[in-house]
Amino acid sequence: MHAPRLWSLEPRRNEGGFDTTMQHPRFLRSLIVATALLTMPALAQMRGHGGPVRALGVLPGGEIAVSGGFDQAVIVWGIPTGTALSVLRFHEGAVNAVAALPDGGFATASEDGRIAVWRIGRPEPERVFTEHTGPVTGLAVSPDGLALASASWDGTARIRPLSGGPTRVLAGHAGNVNAVAYLPDSRIATAGYDATLRIWPAEDGNAPPVVITLPAPLNAVAVARDGAIAVAGGDATVRLLRPDGRERGAVEVGPNPVIALALSPDETRIAAATAGGTVAVVARERGTVLRRLVGPGLPVWSVAWRGDELVTGGSDRLVRRWNAATGEPIGALSLPRPSDPLAAFAGDRGAEVYRACVxxxxxTPEDGPRAGPTLAGIIGRRIATAPGYRYSEALKSMDLVWDAATIARLFEVGPARYTPGTRMPEQTITAAEDRAALVRFLEKATALP
Incomplete structure (x- = not known):
């Protein structure tokens, strides 16, 4: 039960009817995409994910965006029309990061510990990196476009040539590394749950990183072409640092934690996405909040710039477009908020405990895909057998059936100890009465007709 943490040649079609192979010659593929962009009606809000939109990237040229979700899907969007050009299902966990590559490709990183490099129109990645032993949460491309950096909850950042070759390991954070960025001189900045920003030398060697300790766990980092750094996290403050790590200013954008940062193309503004459902647009030089983009009150997990537009991804499962100069949404903002699956269980203590998993x-089996498998029919079900979900080999080899005792034990000792090899974030329920309430709730709420 995952909980979000802030800190063949035959065409295959998904449920929405989208061709997920797109195996055409390049010129024909380009023609098809261009024709679609010219003739389809524009939809400013893009709907397609079955869970929160965790990651976003806009490819060079600004016509295509790529999103990653808690539903394990990667969606390639035509921005002018708001239509999905392809849905890619490769990862076996939430897609936490997307990075645009200078040559028009893109990279994705996931909770499954894998990084995939893609080309538009191809159904499978052209290259996969598997060095990390924990979820990958951040990606960055080197200034020369030849290397890819990644941040992971295995406590490391790693640098590898995109063409292949040895990987450099940056180890030193005490816990999860949540974000990574390159400085223009190819030094690397990493931000961690240990509340430190670390600036690493460009070349592998014995020189230690510069360590800057800040007041709260860090979730995001962005670097300008002049080397200035913006970093933010749990204390809802964007800190503006000089290239050497000295603090130049701080901007409070709260009250909710900052989840993601993005610099505008002209680098005069910083977009800070928050857990409260707003995006603060900060004037970088003055260190002030210019305006706030106010959404439907749900966490904004990802943000990217497209000229003077902002593209955001949130817990409402939508990719939204905004006019960054005015703070106004492009298209209708008032779309139906996802229904609360727990509304029918108001007052049930077990439902309240389960809210962290929702x-x-x-x-129910008819609900959309999520980062984790459906719990419909879980009581009496053997582990790693829910239809339509990709499980790790470690879980598929376990001899365990979910019942009241095994579910309670899972949350008593934690997923890492009870189900080794799980991608589920570590969590426990300390009170026995809360574990019992959760089990009773699941027995009722997940029973199949």
């Missing part, structure tokens, strides 16, 4: 697990 973003990643559906209770």
């Amino acid at each position: 973003a990643c697990h559906a209770l």
Whole structure:
């Protein structure tokens, strides 16, 4: 039960009817995409994910965006029309990061510990990196476009040539590394849950990183072409640092934690996405909040610039477009808020305990895909057998059936100890009465007709 943490040649079609192979010659593929962009009606709000939109990237040229979700899907969008050009299902966990490559490709990183490099129109990645032993949460491309950096909850950042070759390991954070960025001189900045920003030398060697300790766990980092750094996290403050790590200013954008940062193309503004459902647009030089983009009151997990537009991804499962100069949404903002799957269980203590799991697990078989498998029919079900979900080999080899005792034990000792090899974030429920309440709730809410 996951909980979000802030800190062949035959064409295959998904449920929405989208061709997920797109195996055409390049000129024909380009023609098809261009024709679609010219003739389809524009939709400013892009709907397609079955869970929160965790990651976003806009490819060079600004016509195509790529999103990654808690539903394990990567969606390639035509921005002018708001239509999905392809849905890619490769990852076996939430897609946490997207990075645009200078040559028009893109990279994705996931909770499954894998990084995939893609080309538009191809159904499978052209290259996969598997060095990390934990979820990958951040990606960055080197200034020369030849290397890819990644941040992971295995406590490291790693640098590898995109063409292949040895990987450099940056180890030193005490816990999860949540974000990574390159400085223009090819030094690397990493931000961690240990509340430190670390600036690493460009070349592998014995020189230690510069360590800057800040007041709260860090979730995001962005670097300008002049080397200035912006970093933010749990204390809802964007800190503006000089290239050597000295603090130049701080901007409070709260009250909610900052989840993602993005610099505008002209680098005069910083977009800070928050857990409260707003995006603060900060004037970089003055260190002030210019305006706030106010959404439907749900966490904004990802943000990217497209000229003077902002593209955001949130817990409402939508990719939205905004006019960054005015703070106004492009298209209708008032779309139906996702229904609360727990509304029918108001006052049930077990439902309240389960609320931490609802973003990643559906209770009924007809609900959309999430980062974790559906819990429908879980009582009496053998582990790693829910249809339509990709499990790790470690879980598929376990001899375990979910019942009241095994579910309670899972949350008593934690997923890492009870189900080794799981991608589920580590969590426990300390009170026995709360574990019992959760089990009773699941027995009712997940029973199949």
